[in-house]
Amino acid sequence: MRPLALDPNRLLPADPTTRGIARELYDTIADLPIVSPHGHTDPEWFATDAPWNNxxxxxxxxxxxxxxxxxxxxxDLDALRVPKRGGVVPDTDPRSAWRLFAGNYRLFRGTPSRMWLDHVFAxxxxxxxxxxxxxxDHYYDTINEALTTPGYRPRALFERFKIDFLATTEGADDPLDQHAAIRRSGWGGRVVTTYRPDSVIDPEHEEFGTALAKFAELTGEDVGSWQGYLRAHQKRRADFRAAGATATDHGFATARTANLSTIDAEALFGRVMSGKWDAADAELFRAQMLTEMAKMSVEDGMTMQIHPGATRNHNAKLFASHGRDKGADMPTRTEYIESLRPMLDLVGNEPNLTVILFTLDESTYARELAPLAGHYPCLRLGPSWWFHDSPEGMRRFREMTTETAGFYNTVGFNDDTRAFFSIPARHDVARRVDCGFLARLVAEGRMQDWEAHELAYELTNGLVRKAYKLDQTLPQAAAA
Amino acid sequence: MRPLALDPNRLLPADPTTRGIARELYDTIADLPIVSPHGHTDPEWFATDAPWNNxxxxxxxxxxxxxxxxxxxxxDLDALRVPKRGGVVPDTDPRSAWRLFAGNYRLFRGTPSRMWLDHVFAxxxxxxxxxxxxxxDHYYDTINEALTTPGYRPRALFERFKIDFLATTEGADDPLDQHAAIRRSGWGGRVVTTYRPDSVIDPEHEEFGTALAKFAELTGEDVGSWQGYLRAHQKRRADFRAAGATATDHGFATARTANLSTIDAEALFGRVMSGKWDAADAELFRAQMLTEMAKMSVEDGMTMQIHPGATRNHNAKLFASHGRDKGADMPTRTEYIESLRPMLDLVGNEPNLTVILFTLDESTYARELAPLAGHYPCLRLGPSWWFHDSPEGMRRFREMTTETAGFYNTVGFNDDTRAFFSIPARHDVARRVDCGFLARLVAEGRMQDWEAHELAYELTNGLVRKAYKLDQTLPQAAAA
Amino acid sequence: MRPLALDPNRLLPADPTTRGIARELYDTIADLPIVSPHGHTDPEWFATDAPWNNxxxxxxxxxxxxxxxxxxxxxDLDALRVPKRGGVVPDTDPRSAWRLFAGNYRLFRGTPSRMWLDHVFAxxxxxxxxxxxxxxDHYYDTINEALTTPGYRPRALFERFKIDFLATTEGADDPLDQHAAIRRSGWGGRVVTTYRPDSVIDPEHEEFGTALAKFAELTGEDVGSWQGYLRAHQKRRADFRAAGATATDHGFATARTANLSTIDAEALFGRVMSGKWDAADAELFRAQMLTEMAKMSVEDGMTMQIHPGATRNHNAKLFASHGRDKGADMPTRTEYIESLRPMLDLVGNEPNLTVILFTLDESTYARELAPLAGHYPCLRLGPSWWFHDSPEGMRRFREMTTETAGFYNTVGFNDDTRAFFSIPARHDVARRVDCGFLARLVAEGRMQDWEAHELAYELTNGLVRKAYKLDQTLPQAAAA
Incomplete structure (x- = not known):
């Protein structure tokens, strides 16, 4: 039997001087509330407060x-009870799936999943x-038993986790019923939505047609006309703001933007709607729509997040059998300097616009992202993302961006997760790694101690509140 | 006079806590036998056991x-007695070449060559x-004297170095006589071959025509027909397995793969064989053949190694005067996500196939290679290679791959060398750097001590034996 | 009130053993004279020795x-009194601009600017x-008061800073009057020029036409003919050598070189001069001219610097209002292996040519630059540049280049600045970071202590003097 004991100094640098400084910094921010401005938890959990199964x-x-x-x-994924395409759950006994996972837990050594899971378990x-x-079996039975108790329901955990703000992500075709239910319920947790209109923007999205129909229905606009389509976005952005949203989010394969004339944009839109588009049209339309979204953000104040560079569903056979989001998405090389230029030409100098850039291509941190964010007033750098949301990834992010962009052009941590139980673990990892980085700067005489203390707070609570405008009141109706 | 004394703690992190943990880990694996599954030593050494010259x-x-x-x-290379094209040795006195080298030994400060050489010398x-x-002169005379003694012959050193397994690399046109001689000799050292068919696959290879003729002769197949050409590969793979091979190896300028229909493949093959091909055909043929090799590996169980991304013979004048392998090969940016897709679409989910990916482009570690290996069952990551086979390179490899791919999707160390004397030095460097990395994880509370001990063994002996199937029996005749 | 006190051990590694070694190394080189072979200070300062304003x-x-x-x-840039296009200074009170800067000084936490400024202030x-x-206000008044005193004039500071050699950078159309004035003045400071002919080489440069006219006037050559144009370069290079130059410098968006036949070069030149060129012609002409410059360097011995990869003036609105060099230049991905090949085919093996390569794309350090410099006799690696001229950037440079290129294929530090006061601070940062890197190698048993001492000197004074030929006499007339 092997013990599970979280090292209270985990993730702090081993050098005693540096660790001492890091520990002192960490102690001041370890218990600050969690601000989670971007993630994928299910609002239904908080609407219904129903217990989880097993x-x-x-x-x-x-x-x-x-x-x-x-x-x-x-x-095999079936043996792990991972749902197939359409949500069909294999008839594997959940306990035997759990045993298979437990028996292979060694595979996670050295990975963030291991740290997050151990944190949750302990x-x-x-x-x-x-x-x-x-x-x-001990784990399986203990967890299942706990899940039946009130303290393990969504709202109780939300409070136990000291979550101050939690944003979910919904599509432009989402009626936001769960968010309405949360607000109706009178529960005080601040769970809000985020406007993620990919499925009504990307002609290559598998749900483009159906999402568009729903988009039309929800807005009452003629989404077959360019102006009607844009108005529909404005209306839905207002709906989302009414549901607490302060931000939008956009995730395409590249960071490309465009700034077409109205005539060209209408012609492109016409091709897209008539189904007579090719891959270049689809790419150009996504590019144009990033700029349109930025223009709307200038109007309505919503912070814009761009998450580019994922090649989705790389494993064709697995996609056929199991569908999306089955661990087969791959990062790709991503270009920002030329890609963002058309959008930046238009809105780059807007002082009230905030566009947060993410990447899966770390080679762009020092070469492209930090130089861009260290110049353009509208740009900020999102934290290390997805495959790079890990101790080494976070360290590289700070080492490669700080000297050019500084700390104040970053926005704190995003957990970006649907694994609700792991949220405190993820934020804790970020806090520890950031304190370690600040401590190194202090230990190497590159920063004064009191400055590191100010920054530890900024990286945990200060910058995120500002970047996501959590303390501002955004217009509650569409600007147009 | 400057002393030469190897620091017993060399390459272990300087922080005393971390060093203590690293030292303890290293002590448990320092003397484990060497498993060298990929390299370029000359089998003739072990066949004849003849002494080296000077x-x-x-x-x-x-x-x-x-x-x-x-x-x-x-x-000047002549002054160093480096052979010219065709193996012509300049008439420089070998002692004066050695003196020139010795007088410039400072140039190697901070390089792995310096560490390897010092290790060998000491x-x-x-x-x-x-x-x-x-x-x-002291060095020159002492070394030459030693080389005349029995203890410095190939087989004696093989045993002194505690080499458990050593793979050489031979072309598809190699009759494998030296390997036959090793086996006939009754000597017990496990020296085996590896199937490296580049010269019969790459139409741009300078020996393509002659290698192909030899390939036909050795197999008795009509290598001018697509089916005969494929059968010839199957036969030769069987020959190589009979000579102990467990793996194949493929080194082209890119990682591109293709999966053409039989008709298209035959047409392409026809152009290649008729000499009516262009650069795009050559690239496509190499791409198609990587997939063919993967398919054969599914059948015959041979582990497949892909070493892409070297631009060979970059220095045109030096190539004209001195030929290949004269230090003028350069790494190039390498793409994996789209390049490997056709092959992975076909065989990516095969549980018994092992494809080991290498790179000369470290920017792909975290962005492409770790995500691929952390998903596809057939993929494993080869260790840091060539220019990156160095302490800093190994450290970066672990830091940039572990969090996404884990340790168990890696395959231990390759020395990849023809410098036989340096093999223990190279493995020692890898063991020390890996122990330093594991020790940091322990010191930072990211891994338990006993887990690091298990992994130290895995990274030295466990994973390599599994990935290269050293303890399996592969089919001894072609599957087809 | 917060104190300003420079940590005497700043930038040295925190681990006590490593810091001790680093400190000992640093103490031996901290006070060595400054050799500044590449930068952008204004020669007028030293010609007139006039005081600075405020x-x-x-x-x-x-x-x-x-x-x-x-x-x-x-x-807002106006509020900071940053000059607009054409040098028009906003009428902001300089004191209120200073207050705005001071009130936002926290933004520089963790950046090299902060370290440089604190060093200057202290x-x-x-x-x-x-x-x-x-x-x-205390700062503003104290600085302004000091600037009126003799000790804060350019020449006095030059001596106080112990600058042994300072190169400025002038265009091919510069009459070098200030340098002539410096020499006429009898002042002993070694301030020399560098030949930077971008504006007469790049057809896309905004000053191409006017610079070319001046170039013709200064040389008396028919710069409208290919041979006359080349002779004009030779003459101006001789002028620059007469003004002490030992080097040339070239900064285009890519590292592309070409080696056209004379006929093709003349045809290309004809298109460029007739204004009938497109973007591809412009790129090819710059590429060809890099090779022409290298050929001239073979003749006249001038060291050639290549600074590729900056996308200039990325912010269109800011460029329109404020012009060049306003912080809106962005690095871009840069390729070297194929780009430099045509030039290297021609002159790569020349033993007396020195070409120093720089980059804004750190992904090329280990993949392209170190392998190139570790092979070609003419190539050397310039230090980490611009956005990467920072503690973390310098550390990455050493970690990613040393193992393949060694130390002796590098050239010490460049401050590359027009911020004269910061020159000692910048060199001090480089010395500290390099000593920290060397100390780590010693602490990890990878280098002997006395070797690190030799290298600390080489990285500070030795290699730069050799690479920039500071102790050689170059031919004082054009070779042709």
């Missing part, structure tokens, strides 16, 4: 970080022995 | 790491003073 | 590192409290 459905089947690693070592469920084949 | 011919003239550095500082020859102009 | 015009208005960061946070002006809103 350990397998909670931690294994929905977490692509977890099952992709198991899959990479030849473990801090949220109180386990003191490590997950392995021998403890699998 | 220090210059052993350490200087054949080692492109060494003479490229000297050349970069304006030192551990294999017992020198206790540093190589420099003053000690050049 | 703190704002000295430290704020001309320093794009400083005002780009302030601008990125929404601060060491050159003797401040012992930090710059902030509260100390703004």
């Amino acid at each position: 350990a397998t459905e909670l931690f294994l089947a929905p977490d692509h970080y977890v099952f992709r690693m198991l899959y990479s070592q030849g473990i 801090e949220v469920f109180g386990f003191d022995r490590l997950l392995d084949a021998g403890s699998a | 220090a210059t011919e052993l350490f200087l003239a054949p080692d492109h790491y060494v003479f490229r550095m000297l050349y970069s500082q304006g030192i 551990e294999v020859f017992g020198f206790d003073r540093l190589l420099d102009a003053g000690s050049a | 703190a704002t015009e000295l430290f704020l208005a001309p320093d794009h590192y400083v005002f780009r960061m302030l601008y990125s946070q929404g601060i 060491e050159v002006f003797g401040f012992d409290r930090l710059l902030d809103a509260g100390s703004a």
Whole structure:
């Protein structure tokens, strides 16, 4: 039997002087509330406050970080009870899926998944022995038992986790019923939505047609005309703001933007709507729409997030059998300097616009992103993302962006997760890594101690509140 | 006179806590046998067990790491007795070449060559003073004297170095006589071959025509027909397996793969064989053949290695005068996500296939390679390669791949060398750097101590044996 | 009130063992004279020895590192008294501009600008409290007062800073009057020029036409003919050598070179001169001219510097209102292996040619630049540049280049600045970071202590003198 004991100094640098400074910094911010301005939790959890089912459905089947690693070592997704295309759940016994996971827990050594899971197991469920084949059943039964108790329901955990703000992400075709239910319920948790209109913007999105129909229905606009289509976006952005949204989010394969004349934009839109478009049209339309979204943000004040560079569904066979979000998305080389130029030419110098850039291509941190954010008033750098949301990834982000962009052009941490239980673990990792980085600057005489203290707060709570305008009142109707 | 004394803690992190952990890990694996699954030693050495000639011919003239550095500082290759095109040896006195090398030994400060050479000088020859102009003759005479003694012959050193497994690399046109001679000799060392068919696959290879003729002769197949050509590969793969091979190896300028229909493949093959091909055809043929090789690996179980991204013979004048492998190969930017897709569409999910990916482009570690290997069952990551086979390169490899791919999707160390004497030094560097990395994870509370011990063994002996199937029996005849 | 006190051990690694070694190394080179072989100070300063005006015009208005960061946070350039296009100075009170800067000094936390400025404030002006809103006026008055005294004039500071050699940079159309004035003045400071002919080479340069006219006038050559144009370059190179130049410098968007036949070069030149060129012609002409410059360097011995990869004037609106060099230049991905090939085919093996390569794309350090410099006799690596001229940037440069190129294919530090006061600070940062890197190699048993001492000198004074031929006599007339 192997113990599970979280090292209270985990992730702080080993050098005693640096660790001492880091520890002191960390102690001042460890218990600050969590601000989670971008993620993928399900608003229904907070609307209904229904309990979760069991350990397998909670931690294994929905977490692509977890099952992709198991899959990479030849473990079948059915045996892990990962749903197939259309949500069809294999008839694997959830307990045996859990045992398979537990018996292969060693595969996660050195990965952030391991740190997040251990944190959840120790801090949220109180386990003191490590997950392995021998403890699998103990874990499974203990977790399932806990999930039936009131303290493990969504709202109770939201409060236990000291979450101050939590943004979910919904499509432009979403009626926002769950968010309405949350607000109607009178529960005080600040759970808001984020406007993510990819499925009504990207002609290559598999749900483009249906999403567009719903978009028309929800807005009452003629989305077949360019002006009607833009008005529909404005209306839905207002709907989202009414549901608490302060931000939009956009995730395409590239960061390309465009700034077409109205005539060219209408012609392009016509091709897209008539179905007579090719791949270049689709790319150009996404590019044009990023600029349109930026223009709307100038009007309505919504912070704009751009998450480019993921090649989705790389594994064709797995996509056919299991559909999206099954751990087969791959990062790709991403270009920003020329790609963003058309949008920046138009709105780059707007002082009240905030555009947060993310990347899956770390080679752009020092070469493109920090120089851009260190100049353009509208730009800020999102934290290290997805594959790079990890201790080494966070360290590289700070090392490669700070000297050119400074700290004040960054926006704190995003957990970007649908794994609700792991939110405190993820924020804790970021806080520790950032304190370690600040401590190194202090230990190397590059920053004064009191400055590091100010920054530890900024990186945890200050900058995120400002970048996502959490303390501002945005216009509650469409500007146009 | 400057002493030569290897620091027993070399390459372990300087922080005392971390060093203590690293030292403890290292002590458990320092003396494990060497498994060398990929390299370029000459099987003739082990077939004949003939002594080596002298220090210059052993350490200087054949080692492109060494003479490229000297050349970069304006030192003439003739003066170093580096052979010209066709193997013509300049009539430089080998002792004066050695003196020139010794007098410029400072150039290697901070390079892995320096560490490898010092290790060989201290551990294999017992020198206790540093190589420099003053000690050049002492070195030269001592080494030459030693080489005449039985203990410095290939087989004696193989045993002294505790080499458990050593793979050489031969072309598809190689009759494997030396390997046959090794087996006939009754000597017990496990020296095997590796199937490297580049010269019969790449129409742009300077030996394509002659290699193909030999390929036909050795197999008795009509290599002018697509089916005969494929059968010839199957036969030769079987020959190589009979000579102990467990793996194939492929090194082209890109990682591009293709999956053409049989009709298109035959048409392409026809153009290649008729000499009516252009550069795009050559690239497509190499791409198609990577997929064909993967398909054959599914059948016959041979592990497939892909070493892409070297621009060969960049220095045109030097190539004209001195030929291949003269230190003028350059890495190039390499793309994997789209390049490997056709092959992965076909065989990516095969649980029994192992494809080991290497790179000369470190920007792909975190962005492309770790995400691919952390998902596809068939993929594993080869260690940091060539220019990156160095302490800093190894550290970056672990820091940039572990969090996404874990440790278990990697395959331990490759020395990839023809410098036989340096094999223990190279493996020792890898063991030390890996122990330093593991120790940091332990010191930072990111891994438990006993887990690091398990991993230290895996990274040294466990994973390599599995990835290269050293303990499996592969089919001894072609599958088709 | 916050103190300003430079940590005497700043930038040295925190680990006590490593810091001790680094400190010992640093103590031996901290006071060595400054050799500044590449920068942008104004020779008029040394020709006239006139005092500077005030703190704002000295430290704020001309320093794009400083005002780009302030601008990125929404601060107006007019309010900072940054000159508009054509040098028009906004009528902002310089004191209020200074106060705005001081009140936002926190934005520079973690940036090299902060380290440089604090060094200047503490060491050159003797401040012992930090710059902030509260100390703004104290700073402003103290600095302005000091600037009126003899000790703060250019020549006095040149001597106080122990500058041994300082190269400025002038265009091919510059009459070099200031340099002539410096030499006529009898002052002993070695301030020399550098030949930077971009404006007469790049057809897309906004001053191409006027610069070319001046170029013709200064040389008396028919620059409308290809041979006359080349002779004009030879003459001006001789003029520059007569003004002490030992080097040329070339900064285009890419590193592309070409080696056209004379007929093709003449045809291309004809298109360029007739104005009938397109973007591809412009790129090819710059490429051809890099090779022509290299050929002339073979003749006249001038060291050639290539600074590729900056996308200039990215912010169109800002360029329209404020012109060049306003913090809106962005790095771009840069390719070297194929780009340099035509030039290297021609002159790569010339033992007396020195070509120093720089980059804004760190992904090329280990992949392209170190392998090239570790082979070609003519190539050397310039230090980490511009956005990467920073502690982390310097560390990455050493970590990513040393193992393949060694130390001896590098050339010491360049400050590359027009911020004269910051020159000692910048060299001090480089010395500290290099000593920290060397100390790590010693602490990890990868280098002997006495070797690190030799290298600390080489990286500070030795290699730069050799690479820039500071102790050689170059031919004082054009070779042709």
